[in-house]
Amino acid sequence: MTKICVVTNETQAAEAAAARLRDRYGLVSLKEADFVVALGGDGLMLQTLHKVMDSDKPVYGMNFGSVGFLMNTFSEDTLAERLLASQRTRIYPLAMEVLDASGQRRTALAINEVSLFRSTYQAAKLQISVDGEVRLDELICDGALLSTPAGSTAYNLSAHGPILPIEAPLLALTPISPFRPRRWRGAILSNRAVVKFVAHEAQKRPVSAVADNVEFQNVLEVTVREDRSHGVTLLFDPGTSLEERVLSEQFRF
Known part of the structure; x- marks a missing residue:
């Protein structure tokens, strides 16, 4: 018997759907589950992936959000069969280590991206090192x-960064509203690269660092690398794999 746990974005529609799934499939807790089904949008999917990262439980999303790039179409029928027939995509997070103005070092993991932002009206001044x-x-x-x-x-594309094939051993380094150098549009790096950001004039130009939804303020240095000791598995219906979605996105107008 396939053991299924359902999590939701707590909207009325998603909660109602979860109740119907519970009646049909006899849902279990996250700890007991073989599969996790997320009813929501991409934000919920990211939160769920962080929750299951250490347990390595595969996650199948069904869209109850807006974009739903990481989600499948919702259906209450043959859920167990769909889970068993789904295509698996394994992805690995980035590990972020920050040194803040108080001298503390903190860490976080990011499935999508690590971002640095100016915290005031003053533009940030960042030094970037690779390896x-x-x-x-x-x-x-x-x-x-x-x-x-x-x-x-996701955000990388909105900032005019390159779309990377899902299985490519690459990372995208992308500026956000660059002022100088004006013509620098970023770089494509090996996934083995270690990238370090240093905030210049940090007291005058404070910078925050964000790993998915974890934010640290007043950072002086941020070091980022891929972390292969952690990983998550996403599930997609046949013919709608994450690889296919990323490829199709490159041909949208």
Whole structure:
């Protein structure tokens, strides 16, 4: 028997659907489950993936949100069969380590991207190093981000960064509203790269760092690398895999 746990974005529609699924399939707790079904949007999917990261339970999303790029179409029928027949995509997060103005070091994981943002009206000034070598001494900008392939169609795309094939061993480094150098549009890096951001004039130009939905303020340095010791598995209906969705996104107008 397939054991299923359902989580929702707590909207009225999603909660009602979860109740109907509970009646039909006899749902279990997250700890007992073989599969996790997320009823919501991409935000809920990211939250759920973070929750299951250490348990390695596969997550199948059904869309009750707006965009639903990471979600499948909702249906109450043959749910167990759909889960067993689904295509699996394994993705790995970025590990972010920050040094803040108080001297504390903090860490967080990001499935989509790590972003740095200016915290006041003053533009940020960021130095960017790759594998210990300074590649850009000063980027004057609203911020910058480092994205995984899975996150390359999210905020990275909105910031005019490149879409990366889901299985490509690459990361996208993308500026956010760059002022100088004006013509720098970012870089595509190996997933083995270690990227370090240093905030210049940090007291005058405070910067925050965000890993998905975890934010640290007043950061001085941010180091980011892919973390293969963690991973999550997403499930998609046949013919609608994440690989196919990312490829199709490159041909949208």
